[in-house]
Amino acid sequence: MFHRIAYAVSVLLILGGCQSMQIDDFKGTTPTLVLEEYFAGKTKAWGIFEDRFGNLRRQFVVDITGEWDGTTLTLDERFDYADGEKDQRVWRIEKVGENSYVGRASDVIGTAEGQTEGSAFSWTYEMELNIQGHDVKVRFDDWMFLQPDGVMVNRAHVTKFGIELGTVTLFFQKRNAQKADTDEDREAA
Template structure:
């Protein structure tokens, strides 16, 4: 029985270390305050406004590129409320549309809603970073699963926004998105 208890104790200790690592040393452990006072200052009303070009890749659970996409985005603000319409084109030929509704609090808190978001998303803008957490329902052709999403956007000195998002199911990472967003050049 003592060998079993030693094994069980070792397994529990390893699990505790993995949970501690996930909460303190990985992507989800970032906090909005990590970017407070760091510039350039990211104001979503200014930097996510007008026509925007988005280009990115989605990595699957093995770390390999699962999909590439380009999106045309049109964002508009009226005071502290805004909308952002996204039109995605994937390398498979599939298309997808999403329209976000945002409310920005005077303290930098963000509330976000979209038809495929379960409930509402919550986040913050501080310094050069914007953080958003939400639950998203995948399209039926992708299984219809509901995933927990963590978005981080970072404003670069040249005005480009780097977006990194992780998607989890039961706490396990199943996909990651990396994209750039920048104002669309007039044609």
């Protein structure tokens, strides 16, 4: 009997340790993230992609312009990769509930579905990526965490058939309209 109880407790402890992060874990955390408020206007992001072994594969900067019309947040993302590649993605994110969102973009398969709670936003989606000339369908488990002073940390695990391919990490910062974005802007002023 003792062995059965010890075994059951061991299994529960192991399974409890495997529990993944849930959006409800962030109830009441601050600062409170209101997605459509955060991304309205200009935002800049700096990001990296690491493969599943932790090797840095890509670095990029994203300039984002967001417009909120009362129901839909449109995000125009302009990517500038360190290797010279440029890309653009336009998200249309609809607020479908108090904390619920549905997003669409041309390379997203179906819809992205997400929720905010406290300082966090989580959403999952499938995307068609061009990797070395081949279109590959991957899944994103995407989490954003608002920090004080308008900085947001974004971490997305990228998988295919449940196998992790890598992790995307970004840092977002709201752009201050009063401040020049680059040294060139300051010199031109």
